[in-house]
Amino acid sequence: MIKVEGLTKRFGSQLVLRGLDLEIPTGSITVIIGRSGGGKSVFLRHLIGLLQPDAGRVLVDDQEITRLSGEPLDAIRRRYGVVFQGGALFDSMRCADNVAFPLREKVRLPKAEIAKRVDSALAQVGLEGMGQKYPAEVSGGMRKRVAIARALVTEPEIVFFDEPTTGLDPVLVNTIHHLILDLHRRHRFTAVMVSHEIPEIFEIADRVAMLHDGRIVEVGPPAQLQASQNRIVQKFIRGEPEGT
Amino acid sequence: MSVSTVPAVLRPLDLLGGWTIEGVNSLGRFGAFLGGAVGAMVTPPLKFWAFVDRINFIGFRSLLIILLTGAFTGMVLGLQIFLTLSRFGSEAFLGPAVALSLIRELGPVLAALMVTGRAGSALTAELGIMRITEQIDALEVMALSPMRYLVAPSIFAGILTFPLMTAIFDVLGIFGGYLVGVELLGLSPGTYFGEMQTFVDFADIALGFWKSVSFGVIVTWVCAYKGFHVGHGAEGVARATTQAVVLSSVLILVWDYFIGSVW
Ligand SMILES: Nc1ncnc2c1ncn2[C@@H]1O[C@H](COP(=O)(O)OP(=O)(O)OP(=O)(O)O)[C@@H](O)[C@H]1O
Ligand SMILES: [Mg+2]
Numbered sequence: 001m002i003k004v005e006g007l008t009k010r011f012g013s014q015l016v017l018r019g020l021d022l023e024i025p026t027g028s029i030t031v032i033i034g035r036s037g038g039g040k041s042v043f044l045r046h047l048i049g050l051l052q053p054d055a056g057r058v059l060v061d062d063q064e065i066t067r068l069s070g071e072p073l074d075a076i077r078r079r080y081g082v083v084f085q086g087g088a089l090f091d092s093m094r095c096a097d098n099v100a101f102p103l104r105e106k107v108r109l110p111k112a113e114i115a116k117r118v119d120s121a122l123a124q125v126g127l128e129g130m131g132q133k134y135p136a137e138v139s140g141g142m143r144k145r146v147a148i149a150r151a152l153v154t155e156p157e158i159v160f161f162d163e164p165t166t167g168l169d170p171v172l173v174n175t176i177h178h179l180i181l182d183l184h185r186r187h188r189f190t191a192v193m194v195s196h197e198i199p200e201i202f203e204i205a206d207r208v209a210m211l212h213d214g215r216i217v218e219v220g221p222p223a224q225l226q227a228s229q230n231r232i233v234q235k236f237i238r239g240e241p242e243g244t
Numbered sequence: 245m246s247v248s249t250v251p252a253v254l255r256p257l258d259l260l261g262g263w264t265i266e267g268v269n270s271l272g273r274f275g276a277f278l279g280g281a282v283g284a285m286v287t288p289p290l291k292f293w294a295f296v297d298r299i300n301f302i303g304f305r306s307l308l309i310i311l312l313t314g315a316f317t318g319m320v321l322g323l324q325i326f327l328t329l330s331r332f333g334s335e336a337f338l339g340p341a342v343a344l345s346l347i348r349e350l351g352p353v354l355a356a357l358m359v360t361g362r363a364g365s366a367l368t369a370e371l372g373i374m375r376i377t378e379q380i381d382a383l384e385v386m387a388l389s390p391m392r393y394l395v396a397p398s399i400f401a402g403i404l405t406f407p408l409m410t411a412i413f414d415v416l417g418i419f420g421g422y423l424v425g426v427e428l429l430g431l432s433p434g435t436y437f438g439e440m441q442t443f444v445d446f447a448d449i450a451l452g453f454w455k456s457v458s459f460g461v462i463v464t465w466v467c468a469y470k471g472f473h474v475g476h477g478a479e480g481v482a483r484a485t486t487q488a489v490v491l492s493s494v495l496i497l498v499w500d501y502f503i504g505s506v507w
Binding site: 045049050074075077078080082086089090091102105 | 377
């Protein structure tokens with residue numbers, strides 16, 4: 001279980017998170033929705049220990065990761081898989097080496113086993129045979145899928161996706177969603193996903209949390225948010241501009 | 245920083261204090277960065293292939309410019325020192341004069357400045373781009389230390405390649421001086437090399453060696469630090485690269501004076 005309490009973060013004079021509270025149950029798929037620029041990526045960066053809050057804390061299985069560093073923090077991160085918003089592929093390595101990298105460096109398996117897992121991970125995201133290309137030589141959507149393959153190849157316990165499907169065509173969005181759902185059924189990882197895919201995302205989410213103005217304004221099963229009485233949530237889900 | 249609430253008269257003092265704190269802070273970060281890198285350097289495992297890659301990046305790819313600048317520096321020295329010495333009728337000392345200036349001073353310093361321009365700037369730009377595209381963050385969340393994977397191999401490669409490149413620079417320079425002094429201006433080859441053997445001590449070579457080793461650390465440290473702490477976007481990378489080259493060059497000259505005066 002990931003527990004976020006009173007998370008507050010300011011950049012200069014801009015208050016991005018204002019006392020954000022959220023509980024993310026183990027084994028669930030929790031989707032964070034909210035306006036672009038609303039602080040979703042900043043929030044995720046706190047969960048993975050890349051940003052330190054000005055106030056509040058993040059507990060992962062009762063360990064306060066906002067106060068950890070060094071080996072104890074790494075011990076938690078070894079259970080993580082992260083898909084960054086921009087992919088964050090190592091551009092000096094071929095796509096297949098990107099996917100193989102965490103296996104080579106973190107898990108230490110025989111070469112043949114690594115190659116097998118890399119091939120199947122690439123095949124799962126529909127990229128068989130593309131492994132020999134460099135990240136700069138494939139399309140934006142392909143880079144995204146390589147990043148997903150790299151995050152999932154180590155079979156992490158907790159996976160963070162920052163907009164894994166933004167920029168993909170509708171068929172691929174579905175494919176990726178079903179891939180995530182399928183892997184989730186098999187491995188029961190905890191997923192925290194930032195997504196703009198409304199309404200598709202409601203089909204795979206266990207819980208949806210709406211981030212607005214630096215706080216979570218509503219969290220619950222998809223059906224609850226779709227039927228929400230909260231005007232902010234209603235408008236966001238229907239895609240109505242603010243102030244109407 | 246929050247909005248300042250000090251009265252206007254105290255504003256300059258407030259600013260000065262702010263800058264001082266900021267300055268001390270970044271000095272601290274700068275030192276801690278080297279500390280972290282040394283930590284990664286002295287604890288196994290060493291990322292061997294990353295190290296080899298950095299030797300290629302910092303050393304091998306700078307060879308051409310080292311060869312060129314070394315040869316021409318030696319030729320310029322040969323010419324200028326010959327003209328000066330001939331006024332005193334002591335052209336015989338051209339060999340040791342060229343060799344000593346190169347080995348003690350110009351070899352380590354010029355080689356380091358050249359490598360800073362060629363490889364140091366590239367190192368900062370590469371790490372800076374890795375920072376802004378979140379590749380360094382990706383390493384970190386894989387629980388793989390960016391210090392171990394990116395910085396330690398660079399500093400090791402600096403320590404190894406700077407003395408080697410300085411040696412190449414020195415040798416080329418001495419032959420450049422030979423070319424001008426002996427082939428062009430008519431000094432006898434025996435005099436050029438013979439006097440050199442008499443006057444150049446091991447201590448001179450040791451000085452040059454330690455200088456080049458420390459320059460290797462300074463350049464890779466400064467350039468990696470600047471790449472890691474890059475600002476936003478392409479402009480941030482550009483600014484970091486400039487700062488890395490300027491700061492490395494200044495530190496090379498300051499440290500050169502310091503080490504030369506206490507030796
Ligand atoms: N390192 C930083 N320094 C200063 N401001 C930042 C930094 N990172 C984020 N911000 C600011 O925080 C706000 C939230 O950014 P964030 O990237 O979290 O948005 P987001 O919700 O992920 O948006 P999107 O859906 O477009 O990805 C933005 O206004 C941004 O300008
Ligand atoms: Mg974002």
